[in-house]
Amino acid sequence: MNLKIIILYLITFVDLFAVGLVVPLISSHVISLGGTHFIVGLMGSFYCGLQLFSGPILGSLSDVNGRKPVLIVTLLCCSIAYFCFGCISSIYVLLFLRMVLGVFKHTQTLSKAFVTDIVKSDVQSEVYGKMAAISGVGITLAPVIGGHISEDYPDHGFLTVCMITSILFVVNAGLVYAIKGNKNDTRETSKSDVAVKNINYLQLINNSxxxxxxxxxxxxxxxxxxxxxxxxxxxxxxxxxxxxxxxxxxxxxxxxxxxxxxxxxxxxxxxxxxxxxxxxxxxxxxxxxxxxxxxxxxxxxxxxxxxxxxxxxxxxxxxxxxxxxxxxxxxxxxxxxxxxxxxxxxxxxxxxxxxxxxxxxxxxxxxxxxxxxxxxxxxxxxxxxxxxxxxxxxxxxxxxxxxxxxxxxxxxxxxx
Missing domain, CATH: 1.20.1250.20 (MFS general substrate transporter like domains)
Incomplete structure (x- = not known):
């Protein structure tokens, strides 16, 4: 099996495993800080809404600048956001950080775009199916582990989970960096590329x-x-x-x-x-x-x-x-x-x-x-x-x- 595909499988697994550790704990954490269910719901709505808006932007950026650099930057941004999520007790800052994650958390989508660059079209469906199955294992296992950590260390369990999640996103950035020879990273810049780089991304959001x-x-x-x-x-x-x-x-x-x-x-x-x-x-x-x-x-x-x-x-x-x-x-x-x-x-x-x-x-x-x-x-x-x-x-x-x-x-x- 292609080493690049194996790495992508691992990236999608680690991504949903990391998310599955912390997301089930967020609502309880916010309420423990004095937040309301309305704030928790607002976090979910902002996250989904910003995912809808930012998806086309990051997809376009990855077309222009290559999958690797865009994916690495988004993973590192998510790592920083989750690190801060565990350290900060202000509900409104947590709301802002959840919005940041809504903008940058597109690992699964960008990984699928990566597949189109390194896999022939006739086997892409098979790869997508295996990615979904492998990442599904991660999201299934993670809530149990995150729950155990949170319960076994009640004073700083959420902080510990956030730190682990942050580290896992850094690990994923390293895995992306390890993928060699992606054509989108080495292609020469043409006039059409320059034109695309001058896209008004606010206009792209509006167009989307x-x-x-x-x-x-x-x-x-x-x-x-x-x-x-x-x-x-x-x-x-x-x-x-x-x-x-x-x-x-x-x-x-x-x-x-x-x-x-x-x-x-x-x-x-x-x-x-x-x-x-x-x-x-x-x-x-x-x-x-x-x-x-x-x-x-x-x-x-x-x-x-x-x-x-x-x-x-x-x-x-x-x-x-x-x-x-x-x-x-x-x-x-x-x-x-x-x-x-x-x-x-x-x-x-x-x-x-x-x-x-x-x-x-x-x-x-x-x-x-x-x-x-x-x-x-x-x-x-x-x-x-x-x-x-x-x-x-x-x-x-x-x-x-x-x-x-x-x-x-x-x-x-x-x-x-």
Whole structure:
């Protein structure tokens, strides 16, 4: 196997392992410093929003200046931010540092761009799949280790975790530096390169945002409204759920950081297994579900029932068991809502529709943490799940209305 690919696998593993150590502890740390759930939600919304804006900028910079220097700089910036995160007790400075991380934390995206430079196109999909699997192991193991450190050293556990995370980002920068012979780093500067280097990056941000808005405006909503609405509903309900995850475990079930880590890791394992077996589930139980109505109905019903039970359940073991239908339904819905859009589209507009679908998911990720944090301060963390329940219930109602319809099949026939 190519040494460069092995190093990229290691980089993506270390990246999500480092993030998985500290991110589950952030909400509890902020609240322990006197912060509110609203501040925690604001951190999540700012992070997701800045990820959306900064992604095209860093991607463009890596096209011009090479993957290695851009990736190294972003990793070192993240290292400094996490180092400061552990040392500083000002909530507003922590909010600012979370925003800094939102701008620079693009290791996974830049690593995938790196793959396009060093791997032939016919094997890139295989490499992406292995990267996702390997990095998934990191994000699954890390919460347990971070929880143990935080619990075993209560006076300075969060600081220790932040220091380890900071060091791991430096290690990753060293791994990136060790990659030799990337063509983007050695190519000669041409006139076109000089022109690109003179890009107004503020204008690029504006263009990126304008492109997302344009993609949403240009969609034939009469044809696609149901698929996009279902995608937005599942994205929003899961965003609310994940934004409220650690506080819910700590307050409702009085779990220590260690057991919160175990719970998060269990959900990661379940999610990975669901993604791995999703083809089997579709072929085994939904072979004749050509218009997706049965899967939508069953998955939104599962989410609705699960969120309803979670709101009233007081046993942690029951909560853990409920993670299984949530992870399964989420994995299936994320896939089939995209398939619905692709199947109903013509080849000419397929790229724009996929981009618009990603924009819908990103917007859900921005709004969700803000709503979850605001409601947690008003009604308590348990009842924030009512929003997820309502969102899933609307999805269930839409899916049920199409139960006996072959709407999607008719559209396919017209397209042909």
């Amino acid at each position: 945002w304008a492109k997302s808005i344009k993609e949403l405006k240009d969609i034939d909503w009469y044809t696609y409204w149901d698929a996009f609405l279902l995608k937005g509903l599942v994205g929003f309900s899961m965003s609310i759920f994940h934004s409220n995850y650690s506080p819910l475990l700590k307050i409702n079930y009085n779990l220590s950081p260690k057991w919160i880590g175990y719970t998060i890791s269990f959900q990661g394992v379940v999610g990975s297994c669901c993604s791995f077996f999703i083809d089997y589930l579709n072929n085994k139980f939904y072979k004749n579900d050509k218009n997706y109505t049965q899967r939508n109905l069953h998955c939104f019903a599962a989410l609705t029932c699960t969120f309803a039970i979670m709101i009233i359940c007081n046993q942690w073991y029951l909560f853990v068991l409920l993670l299984i239908p949530i992870a399964t339904a989420n994995a299936i819905l994320r896939l089939i809502t995209l398939e619905m859009i692709v199947r109903k589209s013509s080849e000419k507009h397929r790229g724009s529709l996929i981009g618009a679908a990603n924009s819908v998911r990103s917007i859900s990720g921005i709004i969700g943490p803000f709503v979850a944090g605001s409601l947690a301060d008003l009604v308590g963390v348990r009842y924030v799940l009512i929003v997820s329940l309502v969102s899933a219930s609307i999805g269930f109602a839409i899916a049920r209305s199409y139960r006996k319809s072959d709407k999607y099949i008719k559209i396919d026939k017209k397209k042909k």
